[in-house]
Amino acid sequence: MEIVVIGSDLNLNECREKFGTAHHYQLAGDDIKSYLAPGVFVFDFTVSDVSVYQNQNDVVVFLNTAFKTLTQLTTGQGLKANVFGFCGLPTFLNREILEVCVPEGQLISLEKACLLLETKFRTVEDRMGMITPRIICMIINEAYFTIEEGVASRDDIDQAMRLGTNYPFGPFEWCDKIGIRNVYELLKAVFEGTGDERYRISKLLEKEANA
Numbered sequence: 159m160e161i162v163v164i165g166s167d168l169n170l171n172e173c174r175e176k177f178g179t180a181h182h183y184q185l186a187g188d189d190i191k192s193y194l195a196p197g198v199f200v201f202d203f204t205v206s207d208v209s210v211y212q213n214q215n216d217v218v219v220f221l222n223t224a225f226k227t228l229t230q231l232t233t234g235q236g237l238k239a240n241v242f243g244f245c246g247l248p249t250f251l252n253r254e255i256l257e258v259c260v261p262e263g264q265l266i267s268l269e270k271a272c273l274l275l276e277t278k279f280r281t282v283e284d285r286m287g288m289i290t291p292r293i294i295c296m297i298i299n300e301a302y303f304t305i306e307e308g309v310a311s312r313d314d315i316d317q318a319m320r321l322g323t324n325y326p327f328g329p330f331e332w333c334d335k336i337g338i339r340n341v342y343e344l345l346k347a348v349f350e351g352t353g354d355e356r357y358r359i360s361k362l363l364e365k366e367a368n369a
Contacts, residue, residue: 159180159181159182159197159199159274159275160181160182160184160195160197160198160199161173161177161181161182161183161184161198161199161200161201162183162184162186162193162194162198162199162200162201163183163184163185163186163200163201163203164186164190164200164201164202164203164204165185165201165202165203165204165246166203167185168248169201169203169246169251170183170185172248172249172251172252173201173251175252176251176252176253176256176277177275177276177277178276190207190210191210194210194211194214194217195216195217196216196217197216197217198217198218199217199218199219199220199271199274199275200217200218200219200220201220201244201246201251202219202220202221202222202246203222203246204222205221205222205226205231208221208231208232208235208237209235211235211237211239211241212235212236212237214237214239215239216239217239217240218239218240218242218267218271219237219239219240219241219242220241220242220243220244220258221241221242221243221244222243222244222245222246222247223243223244223245223259223284223286223288224245224246224247224250224286224287224288224291224340224343224344224347225286225287225343225344225347226286226347227243227259227284227285227286228241228242228243228259228261228284229284231243232261240264240267240268240271241261241264242258242259242260242261242264242268242271243258243259243260243284243288244256244257244258244259245257245287245288245290245291247291247336247337247340247344248335248336248337248340249332249335249336250290250291250336253290254278255277255278255279255280256272256275256277256278256279256280257279257280257282257288257289257290258272258279258280258281258282259281259282259283259284259285259288260281265281268281285351286344286347286348286351287344287347287348291344292344292348292357294329294332294336295336295341295344295345295348296345296356296357297319297329297332298329298330298332298333298336298341298363299341299345299357299359299360299363300329301315301319301328301329301330301333302360302362302363303360305362306360306361306362312328312330315328315329315330316328316329316330316331338363338366338367339367341363341367342359342363342364342367342368345357345359345363346359
């Protein structure tokens with residue numbers, strides 16, 4: 159199967175790690191339309207121009223919905239392709255279960271797509287940050303608040319989380335892997351979209367993200 163990745167070499171490698179070597183992968187150049195053909199699967203990590211997917215009935219497209227909802231990205235675009243949302247931030251694709259938001263009436267198409275990709279999936283509501291990314295970024299944010307209060311060191315917090323929760327990484331380790339700027343942008347988007355105080359960004363996190 160042909161998988162086209164719109165993004166970076168890091169994104170391409172994460173797709174390979176997630177879906178295996180049985181597929182053929184391409185990192186798209188500037189002329190995205192030239193890579194689109196019937197049966198192609200697209201993982202768009204940058205989502206700079208969704209209009210390229212107009213009139214692409216037989217293409218399956220996964221759009222990075224970390225900072226915007228699938229509805230925000232696709233409304234008024236007249237897309238005919240099978241378009242779904244996923245979190246394209248580092249570490250969130252290469253997991254046992256692919257977290258996906260799906261338009262109404264497209265669940266069967268998603269099931270077929272994930273069968274071909276040989277991945278388990280879970281559908282989530284069409285919200286910025288989805289579920290797992292929100293939770294992890296909120297944990298990272300809380301860890302920064304803890305540092306601000308002088309309660310513990312970064313190493314202490316990382317170790318406590320690994321030992322206490324069986325998570326593979328502590329919050330600061332996770333932040334390094336996701337990228338602090340990505341964590342900041344996700345929290346900012348969710349807070350502005352919801353007004354929920356749980357996502358108000360730590361001053362220290364904001365300072366380091368903008369350094």
